[in-house]
């Protein structure tokens with residue numbers, strides 16, 4: 082979503098349509114549409130060339146009524162405060178829908194890590210953390226990976242924070258390497274949540290998942306795990322695309338073999354188990370499930386009329402534009418929105434934080450069991466709301482989220 086105009090405005094549009102239906106009182110409306118805290122920092126770094134460069138970083142804590150702020154940190158040249166604020170708001174609603182005791186946060190640094198050395202990225206990470214250190218902490222704000230940040234960056238964040246407080250503090254950040262307090266099953270949690278949403282959607286639509294056809298755009302963390310787990314439930318994943326190209330087999334694709342191919346070739350393109358398929362054509366396929374798991378703004382007014390899928394499970398954040406979403410809903414396509422469908426990721430992060438704080442680590446089976454419980458519960462609450470208000474699942478997810486944050490806001494009252 083990096084750099085795409087007024088993203089906060091788009092978030093407000095979604096918020097407003099749900100808030101109107103709920104008759105949300107104006108005061109609470111005002112609170113929930115105002116970011117609690119926006120931090121802007123300058124991070125001077127000595128580059129390998131000897132030059133000093135100053136990078137601008139942001140950390141936004143949108144709402145912390147339910148608990149510590151939670152949300153990733155992205156490194157990208159197009160990061161803006163507007164974007165970080167919108168993403169922090171979406172984290173607020175996602176945590177609330179998933180019923181985890183976190184608020185919403187997000188961070189970003191304007192930089193191009195593809196043009197920086199490992200040492201420069203480490204220095205920038207440590208300086209950024211030092212600049213925002215008073216605002217973060219296991220009870221205050223717990224960052225995580227996002228675009229262009231990974232387990233290594235999380236390890237540097239944990240180390241920098243730990244050096245400042247004088248002891249090892251694993252619960253300061255999630256998405257860490259497992260040996261440093263990361264959680265088993267966290268890497269797969271988002272894709273697992275997508276699979277659970279597809280399964281629950283099939284149940285609601287009275288469709289047999291066994292033999293159902295699935296197309297997946299994006300074969301990274303979210304897309305590949307979703308495809309793998311759905312194929313293990315005997316769904317037929319017939320099409321997959323990524324940045325370079327795609328592959329289609331009308332019977333089904335051998336997903337484990339495709340994963341091996343991608344390990345070696347870094348793309349699904351050229352996989353011998355099917356025919357080539359373009360990124361445009363994946364949206365035209367007659368499939369039961371379409372899973373966008375790559376980028377934002379993929380389903381738009383330009384291609385929405387080509388879509389023949391019966392259900393769309395949004396693995397990616399913001400893959401469907403609001404106007405395209407309206408058309409899908411009017412046509413009876415069942416869309417499971419991002420703030421519900423990919424909530425398995427932040428739920429897995431919550432489990433990591435819980436384990437860090439207990440100093441007691443769960444088996445992968447236990448992580449998966451608890452994730453299953455949380456996702457099924459969240460899906461059920463949103464579906465029930467959609468049926469009650471006679472609205473689409475996205476509006477329903479907002480209603481659930483807003484109601485939870487509004488309820489605690491009213492209970493806590495105004496401090497003045």
Ligand code: NAD
Nearest residue numbers: 271299300301302303304323324374375396397398423426
């Ligand atoms: P990733 O980088 O692991 O994978 C992205 C995939 O998208 C890759 O296969 C890439 O080739 C493909 N892709 C990139 N550009 C494309 C294009 N133009 N057309 C088609 N495919 C393209 O990323 P990820 O972690 O799997 O995240 C995917 C989406 O899910 C993002 O929107 C992300 O914000 C969202 N998400 C991820 C998590 C998580 O835990 N990883 C959690 C919540 C939401």
